[in-house]
Amino acid sequence: MATLHTRSAARLMSAPAIILLLAWMIVPLTMTLYFSVLRYNLLMPGLEEYVGFLNYRYFLTDPAFLTALANTLLLVGGVIVITILGGIALALLLDQPFFGQGIVRLLVIAPFFVMPTVSALVWKNMLMHPVNGLFAWIAKSLGLQPYDFLAQAPLASIIAIVSWQWLPFATLILLTALQSLDEEQKEAAEMDGAGFVSKFIWIVLPHLARAITVVILIETIFLLSVFAEILVTTNGGPGYASTNITYLVYAQALLQFDVGGASAGGIIAVVLANIVAFFLIRLIGKNLEG
Amino acid sequence: MARAVSTRRKTILTLVGWTVGFLIFFPILWTVLTSFKTEGEAIASPPSFLFFDWTSENYAEVQTRSDYGRHVMNSVVIAFGSTFLGLLIAIPAAWSMAFAPTKRTKDVLMWMLSTKMLPPVGVLVPIYLMFRDLGLLDTRSGLVVVMTLINLPIIVWMLYTYFKEIPGDILEAARMDGASLAKEIVHVLTPMAIPGIASTLLLNIIMAWNEAFWTLNLTAAKAAPLTAFIASYSSPEGLFYAKLSAASTMAIAPILIIGWFSQKQLVRGLTFGAVK
Amino acid sequence: MGSITLKDVNKSFGDVTIIPKLSLQIDEGEFVVFVGPSGCGKSTLLRLIAGLEDVTSGEITIDGRDATDLPPAKRRLSMVFQSYALYPHMSVRGNIAFPLKMAGEDKAVIEKKVAEAARVLNLTSYLDRKPRQLSGGQRQRVAIGRAIVRQPTAFLFDEPLSNLDAALRVNMRLEISELHQQLKTTMIYVTHDQVEAMTMADKIVVLNAGHIEQVGSPLELYRNPKNRFVAGFIGSPKMNFVEGAEAKKHGAAAIGVRPEHMNLSTASGAWSGTVTVAEHLGSDTFLHVQAEGIGLVTARASGEFGVHHGDRVFLTPEPGKIHRFDADGRAL
Numbered sequence: 077m078a079t080l081h082t083r084s085a086a087r088l089m090s091a092p093a094i095i096l097l098l099a100w101m102i103v104p105l106t107m108t109l110y111f112s113v114l115r116y117n118l119l120m121p122g123l124e125e126y127v128g129f130l131n132y133r134y135f136l137t138d139p140a141f142l143t144a145l146a147n148t149l150l151l152v153g154g155v156i157v158i159t160i161l162g163g164i165a166l167a168l169l170l171d172q173p174f175f176g177q178g179i180v181r182l183l184v185i186a187p188f189f190v191m192p193t194v195s196a197l198v199w200k201n202m203l204m205h206p207v208n209g210l211f212a213w214i215a216k217s218l219g220l221q222p223y224d225f226l227a228q229a230p231l232a233s234i235i236a237i238v239s240w241q242w243l244p245f246a247t248l249i250l251l252t253a254l255q256s257l258d259e260e261q262k263e264a265a266e267m268d269g270a271g272f273v274s275k276f277i278w279i280v281l282p283h284l285a286r287a288i289t290v291v292i293l294i295e296t297i298f299l300l301s302v303f304a305e306i307l308v309t310t311n312g313g314p315g316y317a318s319t320n321i322t323y324l325v326y327a328q329a330l331l332q333f334d335v336g337g338a339s340a341g342g343i344i345a346v347v348l349a350n351i352v353a354f355f356l357i358r359l360i361g362k363n364l365e366g
Numbered sequence: 367m368a369r370a371v372s373t374r375r376k377t378i379l380t381l382v383g384w385t386v387g388f389l390i391f392f393p394i395l396w397t398v399l400t401s402f403k404t405e406g407e408a409i410a411s412p413p414s415f416l417f418f419d420w421t422s423e424n425y426a427e428v429q430t431r432s433d434y435g436r437h438v439m440n441s442v443v444i445a446f447g448s449t450f451l452g453l454l455i456a457i458p459a460a461w462s463m464a465f466a467p468t469k470r471t472k473d474v475l476m477w478m479l480s481t482k483m484l485p486p487v488g489v490l491v492p493i494y495l496m497f498r499d500l501g502l503l504d505t506r507s508g509l510v511v512v513m514t515l516i517n518l519p520i521i522v523w524m525l526y527t528y529f530k531e532i533p534g535d536i537l538e539a540a541r542m543d544g545a546s547l548a549k550e551i552v553h554v555l556t557p558m559a560i561p562g563i564a565s566t567l568l569l570n571i572i573m574a575w576n577e578a579f580w581t582l583n584l585t586a587a588k589a590a591p592l593t594a595f596i597a598s599y600s601s602p603e604g605l606f607y608a609k610l611s612a613a614s615t616m617a618i619a620p621i622l623i624i625g626w627f628s629q630k631q632l633v634r635g636l637t638f639g640a641v642k
Numbered sequence: 643m644g645s646i647t648l649k650d651v652n653k654s655f656g657d658v659t660i661i662p663k664l665s666l667q668i669d670e671g672e673f674v675v676f677v678g679p680s681g682c683g684k685s686t687l688l689r690l691i692a693g694l695e696d697v698t699s700g701e702i703t704i705d706g707r708d709a710t711d712l713p714p715a716k717r718r719l720s721m722v723f724q725s726y727a728l729y730p731h732m733s734v735r736g737n738i739a740f741p742l743k744m745a746g747e748d749k750a751v752i753e754k755k756v757a758e759a760a761r762v763l764n765l766t767s768y769l770d771r772k773p774r775q776l777s778g779g780q781r782q783r784v785a786i787g788r789a790i791v792r793q794p795t796a797f798l799f800d801e802p803l804s805n806l807d808a809a810l811r812v813n814m815r816l817e818i819s820e821l822h823q824q825l826k827t828t829m830i831y832v833t834h835d836q837v838e839a840m841t842m843a844d845k846i847v848v849l850n851a852g853h854i855e856q857v858g859s860p861l862e863l864y865r866n867p868k869n870r871f872v873a874g875f876i877g878s879p880k881m882n883f884v885e886g887a888e889a890k891k892h893g894a895a896a897i898g899v900r901p902e903h904m905n906l907s908t909a910s911g912a913w914s915g916t917v918t919v920a921e922h923l924g925s926d927t928f929l930h931v932q933a934e935g936i937g938l939v940t941a942r943a944s945g946e947f948g949v950h951h952g953d954r955v956f957l958t959p960e961p962g963k964i965h966r967f968d969a970d971g972r973a974l
Contacts, residue, residue, distance in 0.1 A: 085547070086466035089458035093522055094474065096455065100515045101481045107492035169386065174379035182626050183387035186394055189625035191576040193596040194614040198397050201607060208409040208607065210396065217412070243390070245632075252633050301485045304578035308597050325487045329494065330583065339491050346488035353483040357476050538694050539727035543788065544715040544744035553740070557731040 105346070111339035118333035131340035140316045140324060141341075147231055148320040152299040154235040155242055156292055162239070163246030163291065164284070167254050168276075170247070188244035192304040199237045200226060200309045230310045230318035237305055246291050253287030254280070293356040300349055321345050394618070401425070401611035408607040424612035434595070434613070441591035441617075443506050444581070445574040448513030449567055452521045455514070457563070460525035461555075465537070475526065482519040486579045497584055504586040512584065513574045520573070521566055524634065528562025529555075565631035568624055572632075575621050592617040643705060644670040644796050644828030646691060651700030653686055653852075660686050661852040663700075668796075668830065668845075673822050676832045677839040678849035678875070684832045685800055687849070691830065692798050693717050705795060715744070720789035721798040724805065726781045728773040734760075734784050735769040741792045759787040762824075779810050786821070796828035803838065815841060836876055840864070848872050870971035873898050879928060881965070882939045888913075894966035894974055901928065903963035904941035908949070911956025915939065920950055931955055 112131055116124040135141055170181050187195065203210050204225040212222035225233040257280065265275050301322050306312055312319035312327060319327070325345060329338035388395075400408050402420045428434050463471045493512070494503075502508030532555065540554040581593045590598075596617055599610050625632070646668040653661040660683045668674050676684040689695045691702060693714035702710045709717050720741075729737050738759055742752045760766045763783040773781055782802060789797055799818070803811045819842050822829050833839055839846050840860045848855040848863065848871070856868045860876075867873035873881050881898045889897045905911065906929070915933030927943045941957055949955055966974040 086462035089462040090474070092455050093459035093478070093518060096515065097478055097481050097518060101484065104489035104492040104496070105484075107496075108489055111491055166386065169379070169383055172379050172383075174376050174383050176380065176384065180383045180387035183391035185626065185629060186391055186622060188632075189572060189576070189621045190394065190618045191593050191596070191621070192578040193582075193593050194397075194618055195393075197596060197599060197610060198393050198614060201610065202396060202400060203393060208411075210413060213411055213413055240390070240393070248629060248633055252630075297483050301487060301579065303487075304582060304593070304597065307582065322485065322487045325490065326583070329491050335491055335495070342485075342488040342491060345485045349483060349485045349488075353480055356483065357480055533725065533727065535723045535725055535727040536729060538714075539721065539723060539729075539788075540740075540744075541694065541714045542692060542719065542721045543741035543792070546715065549744060553743075554729060558729075 108339045108342050108346075111335050112343050114336050114339075116335040116339075118335055124336075127336070131336045132344075135337055135340045135344065140319065143316045144319045144321050144324040147316075147318065148300065148322075150231060151235055151238065151302060151320055152296055154232075155239045155299055156295055158235070158239040159242050159246040159295065160288060160291060162243050163250045164288075166243070166247040167250035170251050171254050184247055185244045187241050188248075190241070192241065193308050195241050196237055196305040196308040199233075199240070204233060226309055227314065230314065234302075234305055234309060234318055237309070238299070238302055242295060242299075246295070249287055249291050250284060253284055257283050289359065293352060293359065296352045297349065297356065300345070300352070321348070394622075397611045398615050399611075400608055401615045403608050403611075405606065405608045408611070424608045425616070428609050428613045428616070434616075436588075437590055437592050437595040438616075440506060440585075440589055441575055441593075444509050444513055444589075444591050445571045447506070447510040448517065448574050449521075449570040451510065451514045452518050452570060453525075453563065453567065456518060456521040456525055460522050460529055461551075463522075463526050464529035464532075465534075475523065478519040478522055482516065486516070490583065493580075494583065503584060504589045506589045509581060509584060509589060509591070512580045513577060516577075516580070517570050517573055521570055524566040524569065524631070525559075525562065527634065528566070529559060531562070532558050565628060565634075568628040569631045572621055572625055572628070644672075645705060646796060646828070646830075647701075647703040648687075648691070649701040649703070651687075651690060651702065652698045653683075653690060653695065654698045659852065661690075664852070664854060666847065666854065666857070668828060671826050671828055673819075673829045673831065673842060673844045675839040675843035675846050676830065676849055677834065677836055677846055678855075680834060681851075682849040683852040684834075684849050688721075688798055688800055688830060688832045692719055692721050694721075718792075718795045719798055720792055720794040720796075721800065722782075722785045722789050722802045724801040726773075726785040726802075726805075728781055728784055728788075730773050733770050733772055734765060734776070734787075737773070737784055738765075738787045738791050741788060745792070755791050759791045762790070762821075763787050778806050779814065782806065782814060783817075786818075790821075790825070794827070796830060799829065799831040801833055802831075803833070803835075811838075818842065837878065840876070846876075848875060866973070867965065868973050870896065870898070870967050870973075873965055873967075873973070879940050879942070883967075884936055884939075888936055889966075892964060892966055895969040896967045896971075898965040898967065899959040899963065901940040901942040903960040904939070905958040905960060906941055906943050906947060906949075907956045907958070908954070909956065911958040913939070913957045915955060915957065917949055917951055917953045917955060929955065931957060933957060 113126060113128060114124045115127045115130070166184055170177065170184070174180075190198075201209065206212050206222045206224040206227075209222075211225070215222045223229075261279055262275060265279050270278065300320075302320060303322050303326065306318055306320065306323045307326075310318045312323045316324075321341065322345065325338050325341035328334045328341060332338075399415065401424055402422065403414070403418055404421055404423070407414065407418050463475060497503045497508055500508075502511075536558070537550060537554060540550045545553060575591075576593065578593045578597075581591050582597060585591070585594050596610075596613060599606065599613070648664060648666045651661060651664045652659070664687070676687055678684050686695065690697055693709070693712060693716075697710060700710070701708060704717060704719075729740065732740065735756055738756045739752050742755060747755075756769075757766070760769055763786060765780070765783055765787060768776060768780060768784075773784065776784065785802070802818075803814055806814060815838060818829075818831075822842075831838075831842060843860055845857060846860055846863055847857050850871050855875075856863060856872045858866075863872060863876045867876060870883065874883065877900055879901050881900045882904075883896050883898050885896045889895060913933045913936050915931040915936070917929050918932050918938070919930040921928040921930075922945070925945050927945055927947055927949070929941045929943060929949060931939050931941060933939045939957060941955075943949070968974055
């Protein structure tokens with residue numbers, strides 16, 4: 077569609093965005109790589125020396141790392157399972173006509189727009205707190221001992237909080253996909269004798285498959301970097317019970333000032349994320365043709 | 367659906383729907399209610415739901431002490447500043463990609479999106495050190511730069527999809543009608559692109575306002591936006607629930623409202639267009 | 643005013659050549675129709691004339707001036723798009739006024755010209771509506787209004803009636819023809835519908851895979867098609883082509899007879915066959931006949947001719963109306 081008159085202007089117009097993003101990606105990442113092969117601690121500046129893969133070895137053999145890795149996978153996996161199952165259920169519900177459906181939809185969407193620090197603090201203090209929290213009151217009313225969620229089941233509690241935040245996202249995406257399902261397809265299935273469950277398994281679910289994949293991939297990308305919720309509730313503890321890779325790197329960098337070690341950890345996090353990103357990019361790329 | 371749903375089914379669905387909605391929304395509701403209680407009331411057992419002495423003292427207190435106003439300003443400056451800066455850079459880029467695409471355009475777009483998928487922790491160290499050495503730590507401008515960069519891919523991407531939806535022949539008609547490139551952009555392209563630009567703007571403000579990694583790590587007291595300010599409430603100080611609720615309500619209210627109006631844009635933006 | 647010349651125009655996109663080498667002369671005030679099957683290059687040709695695409699090589703001259711490198715804005719042409727391409731955020735008034743605004747005309751002048759165009763096209767009561775509030779036919783007229791108001795050297799129409807329903811199409815055809823009588827400006831019209839071509843054109847250009855097959859008046863193309871392609875394209879229902887022994891009898895590789903040039907009888911005739919399908923339209927009856935030794939032949943009969951599926955009929959092609967073609971498809 078473009079004639080010669082617009083092509084040269086076009087190249088100039090995308091230059092700033094491309095250059096900035098290139099710089100943003102290359103410069104810090106290269107520096108991280110560089111730091112990761114140094115022994116560099118902010119408390120002892122000027123004593124940096126090249127140590128090859130030592131930092132990587134320390135990081136990967138540190139028991140905290142394995143715990144953090146497991147926690148990361150549990151966190152991501154747990155939230156995904158909860159949000160997908162819950163999201164499908166909610167999407168099916170919201171797709172039905174009932175009174176006040178629009179408002180219920182707003183209520184369900186709301187948690188996603190609450191900033192993570194507020195979410196975390198509200199859950200920690202007002203709901204989960206073993207003395208003052210609402211759950212404690214419910215337990216006491218039922219004659220049970222209040223449960224200290226964040227101390228006794230830190231990772232599970234954080235999974236719950238993060239799931240609450242991301243459930244609307246999954247619901248919205250799945251609901252959008254659900255509503256794009258051709259009504260006539262469902263009617264054809266009914267003519268062929270399919271009941272609600274059959275329709276769901278054979279028509280609805282395959283149609284949602286793509287949206288579910290998108291939700292899984294995007295949530296994975298973002299959930300790998302869960303940070304604020306951990307910082308504000310448990311600080312990764314007790315011990316490393318609720319530390320994920322992101323928090324571990326943060327702790328090493330800004331709490332222990334171990335720049336070298338933290339950089340190695342950062343690179344490992346990047347590698348993990350790249351694996352997921354690879355698949356997501358392919359999926360989006362295919363969609364670009366449409 | 368052309369067929370009428372039975373009233374009984376509708377009633378059951380209504381009950382289920384509202385129950386689910388209420389449960390999910392409850393933490394937010396509880397926060398708003400608590401913000402109007404006295405501190406004593408806030409931790410009273412059994413907790414009161416609606417029948418208590420409503421007071422607005424918490425709002426007053428939060429706003430007067432602890433420079434709450436400054437933190438709000440920080441959030442506003444950072445969210446709006448990075449959004450407008452992002453739009454400034456992204457609009458020309460998205461225009462050229464949508465209307466004068468080359469064979470490499472799609473690859474460039476995909477690459478841009480991939481930079482958004484970089485875990486921030488991978489560049490935490492160098493960014494932190496660079497900011498420290500350049501005196502950018504705990505400054506609003508430093509944070510605006512970071513926010514702009516991390517959201518730029520999404521802004522470009524969303525604008526690109528909106529621009530692509532503008533029918534090419536309307537722009538050709540403008541050319542036939544004698545419009546130069548500049549006039550074509552001003553009189554035809556921009557008015558038609560405004561809904562898309564507005565959607566992108568809203569979504570980006572939401573994302574920048576709620577961002578909770580860089581805002582927590584690169585600020586201290588001066589440039590801390592609301593995310594960091596609220597985080598500072600995390601060390602228990604006892605007897606502060608009502609004030610925390612007030613601060614939280616004020617922090618999330620604007621975004622909740624904006625968010626409620628931009629659901630469709632959210633889907634498009636956050637799934638990178640993979641679901642429409 | 644309004645003469646356009648194309649000389650040795652070639653249009654290629656990388657390795658793909660849409661138009662190999664084309665030369666054409668369009669005279670002042672003519673209503674020229676580019677017609678041909680999908681993908682023949684007629685829209686591309688129109689866009690080259692408009693300046694929306696650049697020629698790969700060749701020259702385009704408008705009114706004696708070389709326009710090959712001129713941008714569309716400078717060629718003083720107006721285009722009506724298939725989708726109308728109205729500006730959705732402007733009212734009808736705004737849409738029609740836009741080209742004048744771009745030319746920097748005085749506000750009073752614009753008002754006058756817009757009112758005049760609206761009057762000619764019966765749009766006066768719609769001037770303040772937005773395109774989305776208009777029907778297809780009304781939008782079509784706004785698009786034409788926007789084109790007229792500039793008083794261009796020539797009008798370009800890119801399949802403007804394809805998106806309208808059948809009845810509306812007939813009306814708009816008449817309106818556009820009347821417009822041409824009124825304004826007497828050159829009009830170049832692209833369509834795949836040969837009925838539109840036949841009814842509206844002074845001159846028809848039949849295109850096939852980027853080549854001009856024939857240029858001529860509608861009746862000329864109907865009576866004296868230069869090759870099989872044109873013979874089969876013009877006229878509805880399609881001309882019947884017969885090869886083999888029957889064609890050899892006339893000294894050709896293939897012969898062509900139009901359905902309306904078949905004489906029918908239930909008693910005797912040159913070819914005999916069985917009716918497979920009889921289409922009764924009331925005014926005419928179209929018979930599809932499996933003729934022995936010939937193949938499937940279509941014939942037009944008057945509505946009164948009472949013949950049905952399975953009946954035996956006899957067909958005799960009218961003597962002077964048999965077209966003969968050689969092995970390459972050229973008319974003999």
